[in-house]
Amino acid sequence: MSLTSLLKTPLGFLSAAAVALLAAAPAVFKAADLPFPANTLLLCLMYGILAMAWNLLSGYGGQLSFGHAIFFGVGAYTTMVLMLYYDITPWIGIVAGGAVAALVGAGLGVPLFRLRSHWFALATIAAAEIFRLSFIPWKWIGGSAGLQAPIVPREKALYYLQYAGSYVYCYVAMLFLAAELVVLHRVVNSRVGYYLQAIREDEDAAMAMGINPFKYKMIAMVVSGFFTGVGGGIYAVRFRFVDPFAVFDLITISVYIVVAGILGGMYTFIGPLVGAFVFMPITEYVRVYVVSRFPRYYGLHVFVLGVVLLVIALSVPEGIVGWLEEKGYVRKLKERW
Amino acid sequence: MPLLEVRDVTKRFGGLVAVNSVSFSIDEGEIVGLIGPNGAGKTTLFNVISGFYKPEAGRVLFMGRDITGKPPYTIAKLGIGRTFQIVKPLLNLTVLENVVTAALLKSSSLSEAKERASEVLEFTGLHEKRMLKASALNLVERKRLELSRALAIDPKLLLLDEVAAGLNPREVDSLLELLRQINSAGKTILMVEHVMRAVMTISQRVIVLHHGSKLAEGTPSEVASDRRVIEAYLGEVVF
Amino acid sequence: MLVSLADVARAIVSGVLIGSVYSLIAMGLALIWGVMDIINFAQGDFMMLGAFTTYWLLELAGLDPLLSLPVSFALVFALGVLTQRVVIERILQAPMVSQISATFAVLMMIRYGAEAAFGPFTRRVVTSYTGTVLRFSWTTIPLTRAIAFSISLVVAALLYLFLTRTYVGLAIRATSQNRMAASLMGIDIRRMYMLAFGIGVGVSAVGGTLLSTFFPIYPEMGGFFCLIAFIIVVFGGFGSIFGAYISGIIIGVTEAVSALFISPTLKDVVAFLLFIIIILVKPRGLFGARM
Numbered sequence A: 001m002s003l004t005s006l007l008k009t010p011l012g013f014l015s016a017a018a019v020a021l022l023a024a025a026p027a028v029f030k031a032a033d034l035p036f037p038a039n040t041l042l043l044c045l046m047y048g049i050l051a052m053a054w055n056l057l058s059g060y061g062g063q064l065s066f067g068h069a070i071f072f073g074v075g076a077y078t079t080m081v082l083m084l085y086y087d088i089t090p091w092i093g094i095v096a097g098g099a100v101a102a103l104v105g106a107g108l109g110v111p112l113f114r115l116r117s118h119w120f121a122l123a124t125i126a127a128a129e130i131f132r133l134s135f136i137p138w139k140w141i142g143g144s145a146g147l148q149a150p151i152v153p154r155e156k157a158l159y160y161l162q163y164a165g166s167y168v169y170c171y172v173a174m175l176f177l178a179a180e181l182v183v184l185h186r187v188v189n190s191r192v193g194y195y196l197q198a199i200r201e202d203e204d205a206a207m208a209m210g211i212n213p214f215k216y217k218m219i220a221m222v223v224s225g226f227f228t229g230v231g232g233g234i235y236a237v238r239f240r241f242v243d244p245f246a247v248f249d250l251i252t253i254s255v256y257i258v259v260a261g262i263l264g265g266m267y268t269f270i271g272p273l274v275g276a277f278v279f280m281p282i283t284e285y286v287r288v289y290v291v292s293r294f295p296r297y298y299g300l301h302v303f304v305l306g307v308v309l310l311v312i313a314l315s316v317p318e319g320i321v322g323w324l325e326e327k328g329y330v331r332k333l334k335e336r337w
Numbered sequence B: 001m002p003l004l005e006v007r008d009v010t011k012r013f014g015g016l017v018a019v020n021s022v023s024f025s026i027d028e029g030e031i032v033g034l035i036g037p038n039g040a041g042k043t044t045l046f047n048v049i050s051g052f053y054k055p056e057a058g059r060v061l062f063m064g065r066d067i068t069g070k071p072p073y074t075i076a077k078l079g080i081g082r083t084f085q086i087v088k089p090l091l092n093l094t095v096l097e098n099v100v101t102a103a104l105l106k107s108s109s110l111s112e113a114k115e116r117a118s119e120v121l122e123f124t125g126l127h128e129k130r131m132l133k134a135s136a137l138n139l140v141e142r143k144r145l146e147l148s149r150a151l152a153i154d155p156k157l158l159l160l161d162e163v164a165a166g167l168n169p170r171e172v173d174s175l176l177e178l179l180r181q182i183n184s185a186g187k188t189i190l191m192v193e194h195v196m197r198a199v200m201t202i203s204q205r206v207i208v209l210h211h212g213s214k215l216a217e218g219t220p221s222e223v224a225s226d227r228r229v230i231e232a233y234l235g236e237v238v239f
Numbered sequence C: 001m002l003v004s005l006a007d008v009a010r011a012i013v014s015g016v017l018i019g020s021v022y023s024l025i026a027m028g029l030a031l032i033w034g035v036m037d038i039i040n041f042a043q044g045d046f047m048m049l050g051a052f053t054t055y056w057l058l059e060l061a062g063l064d065p066l067l068s069l070p071v072s073f074a075l076v077f078a079l080g081v082l083t084q085r086v087v088i089e090r091i092l093q094a095p096m097v098s099q100i101s102a103t104f105a106v107l108m109m110i111r112y113g114a115e116a117a118f119g120p121f122t123r124r125v126v127t128s129y130t131g132t133v134l135r136f137s138w139t140t141i142p143l144t145r146a147i148a149f150s151i152s153l154v155v156a157a158l159l160y161l162f163l164t165r166t167y168v169g170l171a172i173r174a175t176s177q178n179r180m181a182a183s184l185m186g187i188d189i190r191r192m193y194m195l196a197f198g199i200g201v202g203v204s205a206v207g208g209t210l211l212s213t214f215f216p217i218y219p220e221m222g223g224f225f226c227l228i229a230f231i232i233v234v235f236g237g238f239g240s241i242f243g244a245y246i247s248g249i250i251i252g253v254t255e256a257v258s259a260l261f262i263s264p265t266l267k268d269v270v271a272f273l274l275f276i277i278i279i280l281v282k283p284r285g286l287f288g289a290r291m
């Protein structure tokens, strides 16, 4: 589709405008010296990457994971270890983090995909706990203290991907997000996408159509794990620090991902990204402006997120994008002006 | 060589023998009816043939190949399509997407699958509803969707579990016409049916199950006049 | 490291004592699971509320934990009834995703609401008898744990009598077995669910109160205990609340004995591995069937 034909529909126009805005935003934030919006934008992009990845397995495939922190943590640690111990640039490290996370996904899939629905969800929580607890005593990678990357001289900034603030990382995240969107779009509009949805809707019916559920769940897990690992790698370079408590956290990683996915709309392609862009600013705002001013109220941001999740679960279970689609707004936006 | 051969198949659920040492075979090109009172074991037998249940004893051979205990998707790939008595539509997908999913089995690309799915829907009469979500269909249409999906995997053998249930006489006629066309296009059909008029008019052969065992087998008229068969059905009415 | 038989015996005793508290938390989870087929991810957080009720009543009013125990049950029971009416009732027939996300939302609201209100600090419930121990020739038992064990037995017995001897209890069990039949018999299903959820979280809150007398408390403590409760319920066969009691004690003993041989973190790893293995190989649990 050419750019001119894209601009002929309101949706195309809106998407183009959104992309242009996103591309300009970090530069504007930097010029105006606005670290908070830049950081929030980075978190939106990062959780967007994570939630889009999660949605392939949990939305399209219907295998509800509450353990995506596993892939995130493994990706973050891989990037960090390669950089600190082997002097490998995070540009490679982030992708390697994705690869290792994908492998972990394949390994976990073998036992976990024997479980259905609730049991699968519970087992993913337990598996994530196992990862967190196993990393704590693992001295080689820093144990409970974690790993911290030292500050590097400025001329090495590009190699070690080390910049002040979140501005540059926004572009890094956009790059990986764009790659992810291309890959996922191809995957869900292929045999794999159709088969995953069939498995989600009815595994018996899927099998009667010649679909091997295990095989396609594994594909989803591996792709999902890969991009979640990439997200972890981005986190590691941005914050120059990883520890088992932060990167394997049930709430701030695994559950945040689920909230973004459900809020935006699990059964839609772009929903999880939209969800991340809606919920992240809310929790960040509460966390930074309310909680940091009144440290007594630490935890309030997660409480607010709980309220958001509850409202969504009770009143708009199809999510924002799902709701827009159902009401026909998306179709209208796709019509020519 | 028969297309399908069932040899001494037994399937138990705990103490209940749902299918008891049943044997029969089906030749290529036939339409065979499988009848029997409620709970006779018909659906269970289908589940064994299509790989959803492992039998405790006996063998199932398809085109001379032993397929006993093979997973359902392998059996589907080999060429056995089935419908479910309790329909299993993919509710959140459109009718077209339901059938495209099935058509992908024998298609090399998505566009090819879409074309085949459209043809199938045209044939089964669901084409106008193709953009509706499957959840919007009524039961009769859902049964049609089951049939469409089973057809879309382009099987050699079709196992149909009560596809005529709930249809009015006119709809039954048009369904039978459809099945005849499917059959003359080279597909073998084994159908479970309670609508007697349907099975008896279309089947070349009928197999009767009762309490899990094969009670009789023959042409529709032979079976219809068989004393044991009449008693089995009467027994159902009386109790 | 040498482990003597006496060490093992002591570990078994302490395992039984802590296990009996785990059992209470797990029984509540099993009751809710069994009656309405809902997995309450917030179970551990209702327990935490029980612990904090005890703490605050002691701090602010000087009320002894044994006296605050009924208050803690009543408060959490009321909150449970409210949760049932506002949240759970609307998701009973909803898809799994909505069910899980709704109870998770309740978890986040309780746990982090508590954290925002009380701060993330660890606190202790200290009474005049906190340090008291009962001395035997071969072991010593902290008085608080002995009390917790006795009360846990009493509460479990009361729950048993309630479910098997009272009309309401029987009605709750009938509802768990067959919703339709129960409603035809004139049982008010909605009320039974409210009671079951209230009692379910209330019993866990009693567990929290007992726990607080010998265990540090903090707003996020529910996470760990909820996972333990899941392990126990799965081990005991979900829906089986008396299976949950026995298996709570088994898990407590297993935990205490294994602590003699492996480090605390590794011990938890083993627990979670066990959980995954049990649901893989024995999804119906050890005691099968229903309550």
Ligand SMILES: Nc1ncnc2c1ncn2[C@@H]1O[C@H](COP(=O)(O)OP(=O)(O)OP(=O)(O)O)[C@@H](O)[C@H]1O
Residues within 6 Å of the ligand: B013, B016, B018, B036, B037, B038, B039, B040, B041, B042, B043, B044, B045, B085
């Ligand atoms: N999964 C199962 N577990 C236990 N018992 C089963 C199961 N499936 C079927 N049965 C029992 O096996 C027997 C045969 O059932 P089946 O469904 O095969 O009968 P059917 O001939 O298809 O009946 P209908 O005409 O009512 O569809 C019945 O007694 C049924 O209750």
Ligand SMILES: [Mg+2]
Residues within 6 Å of the ligand: B042, B043, B044, B085
């Ligand atoms: Mg049947």
